[in-house]
Amino acid sequence: MxxxxxxxxxxxxxxxxxxxxxxxxxxxxxxxxxxxxxIGPNGAGKTTAIKIxxxxxxxxxxxxxxAGADCVRDSHKIKRxxxxxxxxxxxxxxMRVREYLDFFGAAxxxxxxxxxxxxxxxxxITGTGYMRDKYVVSLSHGMQQRVGLARTLLHDPxxxxxxxxxxxxxxQARIExxxxxxxxxxxxxxxxxxxxxLPELSRICDRVAILTHGKMRAFGTVEEIGRQVSQRRxxxxxxxxxDQVSAAAQTIREIIEADxxxxxxxxxxxxxxxxxxxxxxxxxVLTRLVQSGIRVTQFREVQTDLEEAFMTFxxxxxxxxxxxPVSGGRAHA
Amino acid sequence: MLSALVHRELITVLRQRRMLLLQIGLVGFFxxxxxxxxxxxxxxxxxxxxxxxxxxxxxxxLLGMLLxxxxxxxxxxxxxxxxxxxxxxxxxxxxxxxxxxxxxxLAVMALAGMILALSLxxxxxxxxxxxxxxxxxxxxxxxxxxxxxxxxxxxxxxxSHANSTDAAVRWTYASVLGLGVLSLGxxxxxxxxxxxxxxxxxxLRTLSPFAAxxxxxxxxxxxxxxxxxxxxVPGRFAIASLVIAIVAALLTVMRLxxxxxxxxxxxxxxxxxxxxxxxxxxxxxxxxDPQRRSHGIGSLTNPVMVKEFRCRRFGRLHWLLRLVAxxxxxxxxxxxxxxxxxxxxxxxxxxxxxxxxxxxxxVLITPSLSSGLLSQEVESGGWQLLQMTPLSTMQIVWGKxxxxxxxxxxxxxxxxxxxxxxxxIEPGMELQVQRVVICLVATAVFAMLLxxxxxxxxxxxxxxTAAAYSVLxxxxxxxxxxxxxxxxxxxxxxxxxxxQLNPIAAALxxxxxxxxxxxxxxxxxxxxxxxxxxVSLIVLIVQTYRISRPR
Numbered sequence: 001m002x003x004x005x006x007x008x009x010x011x012x013x014x015x016x017x018x019x020x021x022x023x024x025x026x027x028x029x030x031x032x033x034x035x036x037x038x039i040g041p042n043g044a045g046k047t048t049a050i051k052i053x054x055x056x057x058x059x060x061x062x063x064x065x066x067a068g069a070d071c072v073r074d075s076h077k078i079k080r081x082x083x084x085x086x087x088x089x090x091x092x093x094x095m096r097v098r099e100y101l102d103f104f105g106a107a108x109x110x111x112x113x114x115x116x117x118x119x120x121x122x123x124x125i126t127g128t129g130y131m132r133d134k135y136v137v138s139l140s141h142g143m144q145q146r147v148g149l150a151r152t153l154l155h156d157p158x159x160x161x162x163x164x165x166x167x168x169x170x171x172q173a174r175i176e177x178x179x180x181x182x183x184x185x186x187x188x189x190x191x192x193x194x195x196x197x198l199p200e201l202s203r204i205c206d207r208v209a210i211l212t213h214g215k216m217r218a219f220g221t222v223e224e225i226g227r228q229v230s231q232r233r234x235x236x237x238x239x240x241x242x243d244q245v246s247a248a249a250q251t252i253r254e255i256i257e258a259d260x261x262x263x264x265x266x267x268x269x270x271x272x273x274x275x276x277x278x279x280x281x282x283x284x285v286l287t288r289l290v291q292s293g294i295r296v297t298q299f300r301e302v303q304t305d306l307e308e309a310f311m312t313f314x315x316x317x318x319x320x321x322x323x324x325p326v327s328g329g330r331a332h333a
Numbered sequence: 334m335l336s337a338l339v340h341r342e343l344i345t346v347l348r349q350r351r352m353l354l355l356q357i358g359l360v361g362f363f364x365x366x367x368x369x370x371x372x373x374x375x376x377x378x379x380x381x382x383x384x385x386x387x388x389x390x391x392x393x394x395l396l397g398m399l400l401x402x403x404x405x406x407x408x409x410x411x412x413x414x415x416x417x418x419x420x421x422x423x424x425x426x427x428x429x430x431x432x433x434x435x436x437x438x439l440a441v442m443a444l445a446g447m448i449l450a451l452s453l454x455x456x457x458x459x460x461x462x463x464x465x466x467x468x469x470x471x472x473x474x475x476x477x478x479x480x481x482x483x484x485x486x487x488x489x490x491x492x493s494h495a496n497s498t499d500a501a502v503r504w505t506y507a508s509v510l511g512l513g514v515l516s517l518g519x520x521x522x523x524x525x526x527x528x529x530x531x532x533x534x535x536x537l538r539t540l541s542p543f544a545a546x547x548x549x550x551x552x553x554x555x556x557x558x559x560x561x562x563x564x565x566v567p568g569r570f571a572i573a574s575l576v577i578a579i580v581a582a583l584l585t586v587m588r589l590x591x592x593x594x595x596x597x598x599x600x601x602x603x604x605x606x607x608x609x610x611x612x613x614x615x616x617x618x619x620x621x622d623p624q625r626r627s628h629g630i631g632s633l634t635n636p637v638m639v640k641e642f643r644c645r646r647f648g649r650l651h652w653l654l655r656l657v658a659x660x661x662x663x664x665x666x667x668x669x670x671x672x673x674x675x676x677x678x679x680x681x682x683x684x685x686x687x688x689x690x691x692x693x694x695x696v697l698i699t700p701s702l703s704s705g706l707l708s709q710e711v712e713s714g715g716w717q718l719l720q721m722t723p724l725s726t727m728q729i730v731w732g733k734x735x736x737x738x739x740x741x742x743x744x745x746x747x748x749x750x751x752x753x754x755x756x757x758i759e760p761g762m763e764l765q766v767q768r769v770v771i772c773l774v775a776t777a778v779f780a781m782l783l784x785x786x787x788x789x790x791x792x793x794x795x796x797x798t799a800a801a802y803s804v805l806x807x808x809x810x811x812x813x814x815x816x817x818x819x820x821x822x823x824x825x826x827x828x829x830x831x832x833q834l835n836p837i838a839a840a841l842x843x844x845x846x847x848x849x850x851x852x853x854x855x856x857x858x859x860x861x862x863x864x865x866x867x868v869s870l871i872v873l874i875v876q877t878y879r880i881s882r883p884r
Contacts, residue, residue, distance in 0.1 A: 054721060058883045072883075076723060084721050088714035092644035093497070099643050102629050106636035107722035112629045133603045133626070151718075 005032045007159055007190045008053065013062035015048050015214075022048045024214040025062070030207070032158075035181065035191040037201035040211035041314055046194040047087070049211070050161055053192070054084045066159055080108075083152030087164040089144045091136045097123075097147055098132040101154060108155040118154060126150040126180060142173030149180065159190045166197050178204050198307045210313050217313040225309045232260075232274040234302040235282065240295035242269040248294045255285050272302065338428065342440030346406065359398065359448060363455040367391055384464035389550045391459055392473050393814045395452050396546055399480055400509050401806055402448065405799035406441045407488030408505035411585075412495045413795070415593065430589035434582060437489060445481035449474060472549055476567060480542045483574035484509060486581040493588040498795030499709070503701040506802045510697055512577075514810075516540045518689060522682060535564060545570035547817070637724065637732025638739075645702070645736075657747040660690065664751025668758070684755060684762070684769065684844040687748045691773055692837045694744050696809055699780040702740060704788030704801030706733040707877060711792050716880065726881045730874060734785070741777040745770075768843040768855060776836035779862040779869075780805055786869035789876035809837055816848075825851070833857040 008030035015023040023045040030036045038046045051057040053064055055075040063070065069077035092100065098119060105115040123129040126146045131139060136147060145165060152160055165181070166174045174197065182204055185191055195201050201208060202222045210218040210225065218225045239248055248271045249264045256262075262273040275282070286299050346352060367387055414420035423433060460470055488505045495501035519534035538544045548566035604615050605626045615622045630639045667683050710716040719729055752766045787804050788797035815823055815831035816838065823831075829852045832838040839858035842849040 056717065056720060056883055075883075079721055079723050082721075086714065086717050088717075090714035090718045092640065092713065092715060095640070095644045096627075099627055102627075103636050103640045103643075104718070104722065106630040106632075106634075106639075107719070107724050109723060112632050116629050133606075 006030070007032045007034075008036075008064075008066055008192060010049070010053070010064045011062050013049065013052060013064055014060050015045075015052060015057065016060045021214050023052070023059075026211075026214075026216050027062075028209055028216065028219065030190060030192060032190050033185055033188050034206040035185050035193060035204055037205035037208040038192060038194045038211065039196070039198060039201060039208060039310055043213075044211040045214040046211055047163060048214075050084075050163055050192070050194065054078065054082055054161060080155060081158050083155070083157035083160045085148045085152045085160070085162045085165060087167065089136075089148050091144065093137055095136055096133050097128060097136055097139070100136045100147065101150060104151050105154050110155065118156075122150040122153045125153060125183070127176070142169045142177075145169060145173070145177060146180075149177075153184075157189075159192065160184060161192045163194050164196070165193060166195055166200050174200060198310055210310055212314055218309065222309075232276045234272060234274050235285075236298070236300055236302050237271045237286075237289065237296055238298040239269045239271070240297050242266050244294050245269060245271060247292065248289055248296075251289055251292050251294065252285060255288055338423075338433070338436030339439045339443070342410075342437060343443055346440075346444060355402070356447070356451060359402075359451050360454075362394070362398065363391070363452045367455045367458050382464065384459055384462035385550075387462065388456070388459040388465055388469075388473075390814070391452075391455060392546055392550060393543075393817060394811075395449075396477060396480065396542055397807075397810050397814060399445065399448060399477060400484070400513055400542070401803045401810075403441070403445055403481060404484055404488050404505045404509050405502055405795075405803075406444055407437070407485045408492050408495075408501040408799075409498045409795045410437055410441065411489060411492040411589075412498050412501045413492075416498070421594065424590065424593075430586045433589050434489065434586050438485060438582070441485045441489075442481065445478075445485065449477060449481075469549070472567070473546070476542065476545055476549060476570070479571055479574045482578045483581075486578040486585070487512075490581040490585045490588075493585050493593065498793075499701075499705055499798045502795050502798040502802070506700075506799075506806070507697055510693070510806070512540050513542055515693060517544060518686075520544075522686065536569075539564070539566050539569035540573050542570065542574075635728065635732035635735060637719075637729050638735040641706075641733055641736030642739075654743070656694070657743050660694070660744075660747030661750050663690070664748040665754065668751045668754040681845050683751070684766070685841055685846040687751050687755075688769060688773070688840045688844055688846075689837070691744065691748050692776060692809075692840065694747075695741065695773070695777050695780050696805060696837075698744065699737070699741065699777065700784040700788075700798060700801035700805055703734075703737045703781050703785040704798045705794040706737075706785050707789045707873075707880065708791050708794045708797040711880065712794050720881060726877050727874075730877050734781070737781050737785070741781060745773055745777060765843055765845070769840050771859070772836060772840040772843060772855075775859055775862040775866075776840070779836060779866045782866045782869035782873065783808075786872040786876070789873050809835060812838060829853065834861055836862060 006029050008028075010026050010028045013023055013026040014021070026045070026049060028036075038049065040046050048057060052059050053066065053071055055071050055078050058072060063072075065071065066078055066081050069081060071078055092103075095103070101119045101122065102115065105119060106112075110118060120129070123132060126149050128143070128146050128150050131143055131147070134143075136144065139147065149162070149165070152162075162181075166177050169177060178200055181191055181193065185204075193201065193205070205222070207220060208218075208222055208225055209216055237248060237252070239245060245264045245266050249262050252271060252273055253260075253262055256273060256275045256277060260273055260275050262271065264271055277285070286296065289296050289299075411420065414423065428436070456470060456474075459465055460467070484505075487508055488501075491504045491508065492501045495504065516537045519530070520538040523531045523534040545567045602624060603626050604612050604622050604624045607615075612622075615624070627643065630636050664687050667686055707716075710719060724732075752770065756763050756766050783805060784801040787801045788794075791797040791800060812831040812835035815828055819825070819828045832842070832849070832852050833854050835854075836858065838849055838852070839854040842852050842854045
């Protein structure tokens with residue numbers, strides 16, 4: 001459902017608190033029907049970027065627009081265009097789910113008859129119909145997240161901005177939330193989602209932006225980001241016996257680049273290495289291993305996943321000495 | 334282990350900046366209490382009358398401070414730990430419920446001790462002036478220590494049963510007001526009479542520390558009208574406060590175990606899904622059934638107002654209607670009793686009872702309704718969501734104020750039948766009743782705006798509620814302290830000026846209650862209430878804009 005019409009545009013967005021820069025020169029464009037995953041460690045500037053978009057924070061420099069409406073000057077338009085789900089639910093005591101949705105519907109000025117119908121629709125979309133008479137404070141976290149999503153959908157916004165929507169959810173609730181977000185994108189909604197749960201994001205996002213220390217370090221599809229992480233690919237040779245791991249690692253070192261990283265994982269009877277060699281040259285590696293009497297049961301490329309990419313960027317921007325030691329085998333240059 | 338608990342509790346409270354400000358404020362207040370009446374003449378009477386007058390004022394001020402400041406600490410203690418999850422950790426340690434309670438009690442007692450210790454220099458100054466015995470000094474401080482123990486244990490008990498910090502604060506201050514002030518009410522009206530009610534009111538007043546302190550300082554009774562009581566009020570108060578403290582401690586200990594967490598989530602039962610018999614019974618019992626399925630908010634209704642009504646536990650329509658019904662029946666019954674000659678109180682006394690009843694309701698209910706209007710939203714994260722709706726700041730504030738105005742209007746209407754009957758009996762009182770009604774309306778508006786403005790200065794609801802109660806009760810209580818010291822040490826003019834700030838005194842002077850009839854408080858009091866209300870409204874609006882604007 002993605003189109004080439006830009007919906008969310010951030011241009012050199014910067015936010016400073018005194019001398020501290022929370023967001024540094026962020027430029028990003030999101031098209032209609034796309035899902036953008038905004039990832040980064042705590043304090044990376046994700047929530048700051050989101051709050052600027054929804055008009056809760058003023059940027060120090062730069063501009064942000066949603067469907068052509070400026071996030072600073074046109075805050076009234078933004079409220080109609082955006083459905084914002086913050087990382088805190090915002091429950092009210094003694095209020096039932098239907099009353100809760102009724103209040104927010106009324107706050108958005110939806111007429112009573114239309115509102116009643118719309119509440120039924122959003123409860124149907126989010127699967128919250130069965131909890132309509134329950135008190136919102138008594139709901140589990142997963143249920144509250146769904147009600148929160150129903151609340152953001154009430155006024156049928158063009159863009160949904162969800163801050164940590166799957167945080168704290170159990171696996172089943174996480175899968176349901178993921179499916180729900182995909183369904184909303186299929187309806188033509190544009191979604192901007194932040195999360196720490198990277199496998200979830202990699203499955204649903206069209207684009208991913210990695211932020212650390214307020215700066216965008218990478219942007220693109222998961223595959224594009226994987227390529228940005230390194231020009232070298234990770235290969236893995238699984239052996240029939242753990243006894244041959246050292247011999248296999250030695251053989252591989254003789255063939256590939258001298259500075260290549262080769263890791264022996266004896267527990268898994270595996271040798272992993274990173275190389276820039278092409279397919280045909282990798283075939284030679286396999287041939288040499290077999291000729292050396294090493295029994296190889298599997299020889300494959302390991303895809304760079306979002307977690308690995310994220311960790312690469314996060315570590316690259318950490319101050320010296322903060323990087324935790326690598327474990328799980330010996331690293332050789 | 335116990336000392337670690339006391340240490341942690343104390344350190345948590347004492348390291349706050351506001352505690353430092355509080356201590357500085359207290360020292361200044363106590364010094365002021367003494368300095369205001371310190372003799373400046375070249376000669377001092379040897380009888381020490383002046384020292385006794387100063388000490389009397391100082392003691393009442395100290396008691397008032399204890400009652401205003403102390404309850405908030407125990408009230409928020411256990412419920413806050415429960416919400417933070419640290420109570421579960423504490424219950425998981427080898428500390429038993431007794432040691433837990435003792436640790437918490439000792440910590441809050443240490444705070445009470447600190448407040449009393451801060452007052453010692455001022456008390457010493459009174460003593461140094463001569464005319465005061467060390468025995469009296471010790472007796473007063475002993476009484477204050479008992480007051481502290483009683484209200485601290487009571488606060489901890491309420492805290493162990495409350496589900497939110499602001500509810501705990503509300504109920505604790507209600508118990509302070511009930512035990513400390515309202516318990517004096519019946520005695521005022523039944524003193525010097527015979528019968529069952531006179532006996533009950535005599536016992537009831539011994540629950541009040543004010544009565545005990547007055548007796549100790551030989552200041553007579555509240556509005557004693559020259560009648561001398563032979564009851565050993567301080568003795569009875571000591572016994573009553575110790576009994577209350579022990580019972581409260583026992584009940585708190587019984588609560589400090591797994592049962593404190595053993596609560597099912599509310600099922601969200603709806604009356605509409607039950608049988609018609611159940612629905613009918615609920616309709617009769619509740620008048621407005623809180624568990625009925627509500628209709629959608631009307632298109633022309635302010636949604637914030639409806640939201641406020643729906644999400645509050647206390648102050649929902651069914652409670653208010655019951656309250657109003659009780660008040661209406663009481664006021665009618667009182668007026669009928671006077672008309673029929675059962676009671677020979679006179680119309681003024683009946684009017685005074687109505688005024689006191691209504692003002693007590695206003696003072697008790699208003700801060701709990703309006704102090705958390707903003708802080709509750711900020712604390713729950715709801716403010717951010719409200720900001721994301723097209724509702725303007727003014728619409729939000731107006732909706733919130735409306736949600737307080739309507740219950741207050743109902744409360745004001747509660748005693749109207751009584752006033753109508755009063756005017757019917759005594760047509761000459763029409764002007765007085767009109768003025769009283771104006772006083773009450775002005776009091777309600779003032780209490781609402783002041784509580785909302787004070788509450789808006791804090792981001793936590795419990796603090797906002799406690800601060801609002803303290804300020805409102807302070808405005809109502811401090812001038813009454815001055816009134817208690819009428820003739821000695823305060824002259825007529827000083828008392829009149831102090832009472833002009835007090836909405837209760839203004840209403841009582843209009844109704845010409847003995848003790849207040851000599852003071853001309855209207856229209857000065859209306860001016861004060863009007864100006865204070867406008868200032869409070871401005872503060873509220875400024876605070877709302879402050880938290881609304883993008884950072």
